[in-house]
């Protein structure tokens with residue numbers, strides 16, 4: 517029977533001090549170990565030099581690949597230097613907001629019977645003017661749905677609403693779209709379904725066939741566009757990512773065996789080094805499994821969250837660049853991979869500033885150019901990955 521410690525005020529104070537010291541010792545050792553781990557991610561001798569004065573799109577094109585980025589009308593229209601950097605470095609463009617039902621300052625779908633194509637047309641014209649291949653992102657997603665959607669949609673009207681949306685939007689840009697992310701992020705093993713499907717308004721109102729239906733409607737509306745399923749959390753050697761890779765593969769196999777008109781898988785590649793273990797073999801095997809279904813693969817939204825990384829910019833940039841090059845060197849070994857898109861070109865406009873800000877309030881540094889539009893080691897890492905890739 518353990519002796520119950522009777523705490524007097526003085527002893528209480530000393531006990532308090534003691535436990536405070538113990539807690540802070542644990543915290544210090546944890547953060548020290550944490551920093552040790554973080555430093556282990558870094559190799560100060562790592563070589564990021566690049567040869568030749570070629571842009572990223574030129575290096576990609578030399579190997580039969582595509583490099584692109586995402587942005588929005590409001591960023592591009594107000595920042596000519598940013599627009600020029602995108603045109604110089606990219607051969608593909610994907611709107612971050614304008615082809616969604618609603619996102620940012622764009623409202624494609626103001627009402628159940630209303631479409632406002634002003635922003636989406638601006639994007640399509642920008643891409644055509646600068647001869648950028650244009651991605652459509654995204655027709656069916658559980659996010660970026662206007663308020664009226666949740667108040668209106670039910671199992672009686674959902675199919676007609678989906679049909680009207682896809683036929684109206686896809687037909688308007690038919691022939692101008694390289695590829696559509698027809699369905700985005702439909703897999704969530706945490707939702708507990710045997711098929712791994714995320715429980716969304718689309719699933720609840722239309723049932724499991726909503727995915728096949730969306731692809732068939734899109735193929736009918738634009739037979740020229742490549743049709744992709746797009747998702748995240750497929751990158752690392754963790755139980756969560758393994759479960760997601762398994763469920764995504766099951767979905768793709770099911771769609772292919774149904775004869776669904778699907779051409780590829782979009783892997784978002786929102787990376788987070790330091791938080792998750794990168795296992796090249798696991799990723800390589802997944803890419804091979806997807807390719808064995810006859811599907812193309814695009815890296816569709818690549819960036820690196822640096823929340824867990826050291827504040828020091830030189831160290832942090834090296835770790836982030838290393839994560840890009842390690843990941844892309846594996847990905848580009850797979851010949852089914854046709855494109856790499858970063859979710860933004862400059863830290864000035866990364867969504868991670870809001871979505872995954874650093875606790876020390878330091879500016880995030882996830883992309884090839886910094887907020888002052890200076891090239892970073894990430895730029896070198898992507899350039900080196902293209903330079904070392906096999907020609908398609």
Ligand code: XIL
Pocket residue numbers: 612619620700784817867
């Ligand atoms: C994000 C945009 O970058 C944000 O500006 C917006 O507020 C929310 O959506 N996966 C996706 C993208 O498929 O559409 C998301 O884009 C980022 C995560």
